[in-house]
Amino acid sequence: MNQRIRVRSAVVLFSCLLCAVGPSIAFAQGTGEVAVGATLAGSPVDVRVVARTDGEVAGIFYSSVVAPGSARFSLPAGAYTLVVEHGAGFARGAEVREITVQAGEEVRVEVEFPQGFSPSQAWGYYGVDLHAHSNASFDASTPPDELIAVQLAAGLDIGFLSDHNTGDGHAPFASAAKKRGFPVILGVEITAFRWHWTAYPVDPYVPQIPPMVWMGVGSPAPTFAEARLHGAQFIQVAHPYWSGAPYFEALGRDFFDPNFDLIEIANSEFDEEDQRAVEQLFAFWNEGKRYVAVAGSDAHHWQDPTHIYGRPRTYVYVEGELTVEKWLAALGKGRAFATYGPLVDFTAQGGAARPGDTVVLARGEEIRLQAELFVAPREAPRGLALAQVIKNGEVVRDFPLDGRAEATVTFADAPTPGSWYVVRVVATDGDQAYTNPIWVEVR
Ligand SMILES: [Zn+2]
Structure with a gap:
């Protein structure tokens, strides 16, 4: 029994590499196709679909950015649990379906999501994932155009992109968003060897990081000034205590520059480093320094089951009709909460x-x-x-x-x-x- 499961997992894994490429690839031997159609209040909506077999993740799929509400993928023949999500964990729960895939055949799954709870309609709060990577980052794999479908599937209200030291993803990301009528904020994660900050909104520039800043022993004031020249309304300290790039370990040093605006108190899953960021922010607030608390997923891979785009995220209160300008202005005032x-x-x-x-x-x-x-x-x-x-x-x-x-x-x-x-x-x-x-x- 165990042996059979192990063999099947290997096949599933291999097949996923194929199906991630797209539906145009012919069925691998012994596989069938799954077509998911998803609607909310009668209109197609973007979805994230997790396929599990024997308790293991067999693949993670999304509806296509050019065919909203429609996800197609192939899986080896077998029994699966499909977890279909649109705004899961924030507006509503996931929809779960049990399916059996047969070789050479197609299974259709139709999902009509319940209305759920809308913080924008109920309260005027709009959610954005304020730390998100595309494959324009050297260490990420999500295509920037498909990231639009990924962020829509998460139920986010404005798209957001912040790649390491590049704006190469801005154009494909913004152009896919425009086709979908989805507003976006374009950023760059200024990535030195020792410290990271996210600057937005910015034009697609490449930060010139002085060697002392690169090594974490010089004032980042010129780096902040350069970001502001490229349009940055905000400089956000990314993961302030993450051991890989802990800017707040420079607190109290003469080169620490306090001229940033926002602090990530939640980056990916909440851990002791995030807890330290919360405590330091409380200390700043007690000193009357009104930095704004924000959250972002720092997700890099759309097929990663553990680091999920949109978790955590930042909700901002906007009066009347939503625009990016109003959302950013309200964020700057701190009209926001950070949440999982x-x-x-x-x-x-x-x-x-x-x-x-x-x-x-x-x-x-x-x-x-x-x-x-x-x-x-x-x-x-x-x-x-x-x-x-x-x-x-x-x-x-x-x-x-x-x-x-x-x-x-x-x-x-x-x-x-x-x-x-x-x-x-x-x-x-x-x-x-x-x-x-x-x-x-x-x-
Ligand atoms: Zn970072």
Whole structure:
């Protein structure tokens, strides 16, 4: 039994190399074709499809960027579980189908997604994966045009690209996006040997990194200035404590340049390095330095089952119709939360203030905070486990939640001058979200 499984996995793996190339390749012997059609409210939508057999990933496929809602691929004959996703883990759960593939035959799978929850329609929050690579990066494999379908399948509202030291992916990425009416933000991940920052929006330039900056022993001020000359509205510290490129290890050194705007507190799966970034950001906020917390997947490979585009991501509040300019302006103000899934609409004074805003209070007056919360299932069901109000870096209130999908929490407090408040939300599977602060001034 075990032997047979092993043999089949090897065939599956080989066949996936073929099917990744595209449907034009003739059936390899013993394979059949799978055609997935996906709609939401009657319209075709982009999908990510994970095929599993005997608990192992046999392949990851996407609907074509030029044929939205339609994914075709071949698999060796056998029984499979198909996990079909559009906005999975954020707007709705995945749809799971059991199929049997027969050699030389086609299996059709039709998926109509439930409406789910839309943070843009409900609250005005729009999601972007603020760290994403295409195969214009030396270490990545996702074609820049297909990355549009990948990001649409993730349920993102604006496309985003940040390759290492190149804008070579900008043109194919932007042109595929334009055909789909999908707005995009084009960036470059300035990649020195020792430090990384993401600059956007920028023209497709190649950063000229001075040797001292390259080695992590000189001020990056000229590198930041060059990015600004190429249009950068923002410089984002990428993975500030990742051992491969930890810019924040330069904190306190005379060459540390604080003239960046955004800090990744969540890069790929959350780990101790991200936790250190959260703690350092809290320290900055306590010093009155209003950097903005953001999240991005840093995904490189669309066929990688563990680093998934759109997880984590940054949601930004935009009033009225969405434009890239408005989204970026609101990001700069900190009207944002960073999340692996839980969604949070954090407000103060009955909706008069949001993250990034400053609430001005008379002495003795209370701040009244409210957070509306939602979490979608991923492949497995899940709910909300905990919400926390954090004041000046300390948890001041825990709200245990009982696994339901939606909740509203409220909290009133007497702030001291210069206080700030954020909400952290945790799902039953550990996925979490952090808002940016609502600031308080007491007069
Ligand atoms: Zn990096």
